[in-house]
Amino acid sequence: MNIQFKKGVLELCVLSLLYENEKYGYELTSILLEKINISDGTIYPLLRRLKQDGYVNTYIRESSEGPARKYYQLTELGKKTQIKLKEQWLDFIQSVDDIIKGGSC
Amino acid sequence: MNIQFKKGVLELCVLSLLYENEKYGYELTSILLEKINISDGTIYPLLRRLKQDGYVNTYIRESSEGPARKYYQLTELGKKTQIKLKEQWLDFIQSVDDIIKGGSC
DNA sequence: ATGTAGTACCTTACATAATAAGGTAGTGAA
DNA sequence: TTCACTACCTTATTATGTAAGGTACTACAT
Numbered sequence: 603m604n605i606q607f608k609k610g611v612l613e614l615c616v617l618s619l620l621y622e623n624e625k626y627g628y629e630l631t632s633i634l635l636e637k638i639n640i641s642d643g644t645i646y647p648l649l650r651r652l653k654q655d656g657y658v659n660t661y662i663r664e665s666s667e668g669p670a671r672k673y674y675q676l677t678e679l680g681k682k683t684q685i686k687l688k689e690q691w692l693d694f695i696q697s698v699d700d701i702i703k704g705g706s707c
Numbered sequence: 708m709n710i711q712f713k714k715g716v717l718e719l720c721v722l723s724l725l726y727e728n729e730k731y732g733y734e735l736t737s738i739l740l741e742k743i744n745i746s747d748g749t750i751y752p753l754l755r756r757l758k759q760d761g762y763v764n765t766y767i768r769e770s771s772e773g774p775a776r777k778y779y780q781l782t783e784l785g786k787k788t789q790i791k792l793k794e795q796w797l798d799f800i801q802s803v804d805d806i807i808k809g810g811s812c
Numbered sequence: 813a814t815g816t817a818g819t820a821c822c823t824t825a826c827a828t829a830a831t832a833a834g835g836t837a838g839t840g841a842a
Numbered sequence: 843t844t845c846a847c848t849a850c851c852t853t854a855t856t857a858t859g860t861a862a863g864g865t866a867c868t869a870c871a872t
Contacts, residue, residue: 604792606715606829607799609858613711618807628820637802644859646822668819669867687709688807694712695800697742702723702793711857714829733849749830751851756829773848774838815872823864828857835852842845 608638612648614691617657617676617684624675626663649674657683713743717753719796722762722781722789729780731768754779762788 615638619630627649631642652658657680664670676684720743724735732754736747757763762785769775781789 604715604795604799605859606718607796609714609829610709610711611803612859615803615806618809622809626820627822631820633806637806638799641860642821643823643861643863647858650822665819665867667868669821669865671820690709691712691803691807694709694743698716698720698796701720701738701742702796704723704727710830714858717830731849732851736849746831747850748832748834748852752829755851770838770848772839774836774850776849813872816870818869819867821865821867824862825860826862827860830858831854831856833853833855836850837848838850839848840846842843 608640611691612640612644613652614684614687616645616648616652617680617687620658620674620676621681621684624673626671626673628671630674652680656680713745716796717745717749718757719789719792721750721753721757722785722792725763725779725781726786726789729778731776731778733776735779757785761785 612634615634616630619625619633627646628642630649631640631645634640634645635642649658652674653660656677658674658676660672660674662670662672717739720739721735724730724738732751733747735754736745736750739745739750740747754763757779758765761782763779763781765777765779767775767777
C-alpha cells in the first residue's frame with residue numbers, strides 16, 4: 603500500500619470510527635492496522651491532537667485483561683467535523699477520479 | 708479543500724494526465740490548480756522527481772506566445788507505474804470507504 | 813519464580829512532500 | 843514602458859506518517 607496515500611485521511615478515519623461508539627486507543631490502532639496498515643505510533647499523536655482541538659473527550663477505565671484503557675468519545679464539534687471532512691473527502695476523490703479516468707482505463 | 712488529502716495522490720494524477728498526451732509543465736499546473744487546487748511550486752519538484760525515477764522523458768519546444776515549453780512524456784515504466792498506482796489508489800479509497808461508511812451516513 | 817505472549821499506552825528521530833512566497837524571463841497589448 | 847499573461851524554477855517552513863524504540867499490566871506455561 604502506497605505510504606503517501608495515507609497522509610491526511612487518517613483524521614477522517616478515526617473520527618468516523620468514533621462516530622457511533624467510543625473506542626480505546628489500542629482498539630483503534632488494531633482496526634486501522636488491519637484496514638489501512640497504519641501503525642500505533644501514528645495514531646497516538648493524532649489522538650492527542652484531536653483532544654487538543656476539542657474533537658474528542660477521554661477517560662480512563664480499568665480492564666481485567668491488561669493495562670487500563672483510554673477511551674475516546676466524539677464531542678459535538680468532533681461529529682460536525684467528521685461530517686464536513688467526509689463531504690470534502692468525497693468531493694476530493696471525485697475530482698481525482700475525473701483526472702485519472704482520462705488515463706489507462 | 709483539505710490540504711492533507713492531497714498528499715501522495717498527486718503523482719498518480721500527473722501520470723494519469725500524461726498517459727494519453729504529453730503535456731508541458733504549465734499546462735499540468737493549470738489543470739491541477741483548477742481541479743484540486745495544487746500550486747505550481749508543488750508540481751515542478753514532482754516533475755523533476757518523475758524524470759529522475761525514469762517515469763517521464765522531457766524535451767523543450769519553442770512557443771510563439773511566450774517562453775519555451777518543457778514537455779513531459781510518459782515512458783513505458785511511467786505507464787506501468789500509472790496502472791499500478793491507480794489500482795493501489797482504488798483499493799485504498801475502498802478501504803477508507805469501508806471505514807467512513809460506518810459513521811454519520 | 814520466571815519467561816513469554818498479548819494487551820495497552822507512549823515517545824523520539826527521521827523522511828517525505830505539500831505550501832507559501834519568492835524569483836527569472838519571454839510575449840504582446842495598453 | 844508598464845502591465846498582464848505565459849512559463850519555468852527555488853527556498854524555507856509545516857505537517858504528518860514511519861520506524862524503532864520504551865514502559866507496564868495480565869495470564870499462562872515451564
